[in-house]
Amino acid sequence: MLKDGVILDSGKLRDEIVSLCIETAMQDFYSKRLALQLRHYIRDGSYLCRLKTPSSPSSDHNKFLPNFQMDDGDIYDCKKIHSQPSKRNISISKRKKQTSDKLRDSRIAESGTESESCPPGSFPVLKATKAGPLNFSALQDFASSRARSFLKSKAMKTLAIDNPADHEYAKGTVSGTYGGGEGTFSVWGPNIEDRSEMSLSQVWVVHAAQHQIYMALEAGWMVNPSVFGDARTRFFIFTTNDSYNTWLYNDNTKSPEDRGSNNLEFVRGRHGMPFGKRLRCQTINGNPSEIEITIIRNDEEDWEVLVDETLIGYWPKSNYQVNSANEVSWGGEIVNRRTRGRHTSTQMGSGHFSTDDLGTVAYIRKMALYDLDTDLYYPPEEDIGIIMNNGNCYDATYWDLRQADDDDDFGHYITMGGPGYHRRNCP
Incomplete structure (x- = not known):
């Protein structure tokens, strides 16, 4: 039975543990949302799979949802948008440009899906790089x-x-x-x-x-x-x-x-x-x-x-x-x-x-x-x-x-x- 913290010294069961964590989370009160709150860490060759379960839907003391790691080694937290002292609703995602730029499509330097990796209502915040904390x-x-x-x-x-x-x-x-x-x-x-x-x-x-x-x-x-x-x-x-x-x-x-x-x-x-x-x-x-x-x-x-x-x-x-x-x-x-x-x-x-x-x-x-x-x-x-x-x-x-x-x-x-x-x- 999976408890709140399970540490296994062997790496062979890593994929099975991750799957079990996600499956267990999906059955919890928060359903799909909690599945995104899976945290996994590697510490000295050991594997820790941990589920964080808030006590109630209204307990919104944490500004951050659990983190995720990109292929380049960067680690992000997902911060809740409404945790900011926002002055207005920032719902506009694009501003119409007044000029065209035919060169842009092949030259864009940004790639990756950090924003899409966070659940709705949150955005990614870089916490650490492959070299360590910022x-x-x-x-x-x-x-x-x-x-x-x-x-x-x-x-x-x-x-x-x-x-x-x-x-x-x-x-x-x-x-x-x-x-x-x-x-x-x-x-x-x-x-x-x-x-x-x-x-x-x-x-x-x-x-x-x-x-x-x-x-x-x-x-x-x-x-x-x-x-x-x-x-x-x-x-x-x-x-x-x-x-x-x-x-x-x-x-x-x-x-x-x-x-x-x-x-x-x-x-x-x-x-x-x-x-x-x-x-x-x-x-x-x-x-x-x-x-x-x-x-x-x-x-x-x-x-x-x-x-x-x-x-x-x-x-x-x-x-x-x-x-x-x-x-x-x-x-x-x-x-x-x-x-x-x-x-x-x-x-x-x-x-x-x-x-x-x-x-x-x-x-x-x-x-x-x-x-x-x-x-x-x-x-x-x-x-x-x-x-x-x-x-x-x-x-x-x-x-x-x-x-x-x-x-x-x-x-x-x-x-x-x-x-x-x-x-x-x-x-």
Whole structure:
């Protein structure tokens, strides 16, 4: 007879035990639902099959349903949507695009069925990778050093590196009044020299004034071994409303200083890419791999995040004291620790400079803006400024292919990246 916890030293009966667990669960009060609450673990060659049976249908103290593991080793929990402090019903799964993009079908970087692996009314949350549990404490230094670098990057186009842990950028930026921004990002797997460093490509939607950042909304892909324990390329979002003193990473990880006085939140929906999702990467002259990211203010003045046209959730307007952005940027960023007494060799983008061939360099195409009425438009070429901390290590170039054909699939785009350390040029 199967009891609440059964441990078998032999692995031969593994499949039979799993089947029995599921069969028993199906006969329980919760019927099909409880079948999804099967947990199984492997501990030192032993096999544990455990059923968790809530005491009653109304005992909803747990925010999470049991986890599941993907083929790549990532482990997810399923979090109940209504456990979030939601401000509105997030039922819209897709937003109608105002432009077509004929290149997208063969280039989409996301694959997998994490969302479908969770029962209705819940969404997947990454808890651990094959390398082990996530280490979100590493984000505190990331945020504090980024605050210094970001505010300095607004002051001038060429910056002196005066902090050995500074963030370095290569990006295109526009200034005005905006209701959002979007772009289609090529996805790469840059090499990271030191585990405490990272490399990313993203869109920034920002409201900054008088050397303060009142709103920063960020989304893109990142390689960050100190957080994920591996060098895989993963999807992320990030926000702050006080110059990175407090912040929210993805949908559930707050800065240590945030103890309730600054209640940043992100409300997830049922569908869309999980945070921390591994992305398929492009290789040099290989098949392109892309992710389309949109950040847009909706009619309720909440800030939605869409990935490949699917709404994954929103930052509530209550997070911020402002209701519009005055700057949008697209580009890359790395952390330079100088752990070997020189500039890091951590790559940005593909590791190639921005003027290399398109099959070898990272790009962000279809760069677009939204006005406060959610109408999409493309930034005038003369409005885009290129910001580079250290152009000998990483650079960016803006291109415009839209003069001849307004439906061009590359449109306004930026190429960016670089290899980092070079004995003469990037010491």
